[in-house]
Amino acid sequence: MPDLQHLKRVRKTSLEEGGFKSTLLLSLEHPTVLPPNLPEPYISPVPTSPARNLEEVVLKSTIWPTVYQPRRVEKITWTYGRIRWIRAGIQRVVDEARRAKEMGEVPIASYVPDEWETVNGLAARDTRNSTKHPLRHSVMNLLRQVSNAQHSPPEPSDNMTRNGQRYLLTSRTLFTTHEPCIMCSMALLHSRVKDVFYIYPMNQTGGCGGLSCVPGLDGVNHRFSIWKWTSPVDFKDALEVDPQLDA
Amino acid sequence: MDVDDEDAIHQAWMDQALIMAEEALKAREVPVGCIFVREGQVIARARNRTNELKNATRHAELEAIDEIMANPILTPVVTSQILAGTTLYVTVEPCMMCASALRQVGIERVFFGCENDRFGGCGSVLGVNSSLPHPVHRPFVAKAGYRREEAIMLLRRFYITENTNAPQPKSKATRVLKTEIAPPKRPASRT
Ligand SMILES: [Zn+2]
Numbered sequence: 001m002p003d004l005q006h007l008k009r010v011r012k013t014s015l016e017e018g019g020f021k022s023t024l025l026l027s028l029e030h031p032t033v034l035p036p037n038l039p040e041p042y043i044s045p046v047p048t049s050p051a052r053n054l055e056e057v058v059l060k061s062t063i064w065p066t067v068y069q070p071r072r073v074e075k076i077t078w079t080y081g082r083i084r085w086i087r088a089g090i091q092r093v094v095d096e097a098r099r100a101k102e103m104g105e106v107p108i109a110s111y112v113p114d115e116w117e118t119v120n121g122l123a124a125r126d127t128r129n130s131t132k133h134p135l136r137h138s139v140m141n142l143l144r145q146v147s148n149a150q151h152s153p154p155e156p157s158d159n160m161t162r163n164g165q166r167y168l169l170t171s172r173t174l175f176t177t178h179e180p181c182i183m184c185s186m187a188l189l190h191s192r193v194k195d196v197f198y199i200y201p202m203n204q205t206g207g208c209g210g211l212s213c214v215p216g217l218d219g220v221n222h223r224f225s226i227w228k229w230t231s232p233v234d235f236k237d238a239l240e241v242d243p244q245l246d247a
Numbered sequence: 248m249d250v251d252d253e254d255a256i257h258q259a260w261m262d263q264a265l266i267m268a269e270e271a272l273k274a275r276e277v278p279v280g281c282i283f284v285r286e287g288q289v290i291a292r293a294r295n296r297t298n299e300l301k302n303a304t305r306h307a308e309l310e311a312i313d314e315i316m317a318n319p320i321l322t323p324v325v326t327s328q329i330l331a332g333t334t335l336y337v338t339v340e341p342c343m344m345c346a347s348a349l350r351q352v353g354i355e356r357v358f359f360g361c362e363n364d365r366f367g368g369c370g371s372v373l374g375v376n377s378s379l380p381h382p383v384h385r386p387f388v389a390k391a392g393y394r395r396e397e398a399i400m401l402l403r404r405f406y407i408t409e410n411t412n413a414p415q416p417k418s419k420a421t422r423v424l425k426t427e428i429a430p431p432k433r434p435a436s437r438t
């Protein structure tokens with residue numbers, strides 16, 4: 001029962017006359033054949049998600065015993081090295097976006113640093129104008145580049161190819177000039193990116209907090225962190241785009 | 248034409264999308280297939296190719312859109328509504344990525360088989376097709392439940408053979424293909 005994993009299988013209630021009554025949780029989607037000596041099953045309301053704090057444990061467990069699963073809060077140490085690394089990533093996307101503009105493109109670009117910092121990483125610009133294709137956003141272009149850069153053929157023994165998914169950006173950071181649209185935000189989620197840094201929010205179309213926050217929705221099976229770069233340097237003039245555009 | 252006749256027509260198109268999903272299954276991809284129909288003609292057929300292309304974004308819908316965009320007869324001029332007058336039949340509810348892409352290219356309407364509880368972009372997780380407001384792109388209608396059971400059975404056939412990723416993979420011999428299908432959690436049609 002993958003969707004019921006946050007629930008305990010058995011509810012124990014103490015009886016007035018002493019001893020316990022155990023109630024077993026079953027699922028309508030996965031009917032179980034019960035031994036004939038048990039009473040008829042009945043439908044019970046249950047919480048939809050695990051308890052995130054101790055108060056929720058108490059509240060949710062009055063409905064049905066619920067698993068305690070606090071959200072993992074990652075401790076981030078902002079070393080000078082890390083800030084320098086982030087600033088370099090931001091500078092790279094700004095440079096790429098400026099170059100895009102010079103070439104008649106929408107000034108949006110994305111960049112993924114190399115995993116081991118040994119090479120330059122991969123960058124991509126928005127190309128919807130030159131390709132006459134409205135979906136050639138910088139994130140989609142970048143994901144295509146990342147997959148092209150992986151030369152190894154898929155093997156059945158390779159964990160990464162299982163379940164029909166290639167986890168392209170697992171534990172990697174993406175920098176982009178503008179908050180990605182819903183399509184691109186979901187593409188990043190499918191690719192299992194770890195962190196996304198952007199400079200300009202897109203309040204009307206963005207999928208990382210603007211119009212919606214795709215990695216924060218109930219049901220999605222991966223989360224990524226979203227960071228907004230706020231620096232004293234303003235690139236806005238050069239990188240301004242229509243606020244109704246999908247980045 | 249009465250509703251039953253119309254449903255029969257949509258189901259007949261969906262049968263063609265299912266053929267593409269079968270092809271995906273044979274290629275060991277998550278079995279999702281689709282066709283795009285314009286003026287009573289199939290203009291593109293595609294299936295999921297995420298493994299083959301090593302790219303988690305190469306879903307059937309995006310494969311087909313690229314094919315249509317690359318064809319100068321089908322796409323003579325690029326406007327904001329390239330797929331106006333075009334209907335998509337897809338075996339599984341488009342994910343949020345594909346639903347957003349479809350809205351950005353101005354799809355007319357979408358018929359799908361089964362819901363997608365993890366990523367569904369036509370109401371299951373988020374209504375990217377219509378309830379989510381977009382400043383430019385018009386909403387599109389998405390209707391569920393066309394050949395739903397066939398679509399679910401294809402997915403089950405895939406996961407029963409491929410899903411060895413679980414912490415304690417069950418041996419294939421003990422895994423059983425379930426054939427009973429629970430009803431949809433939400434009403435079958437929505438806009
Ligand atoms: Zn985008």
Ligand SMILES: [Zn+2]
Nearest residue numbers: 306341342345
């Ligand atoms: Zn999709």
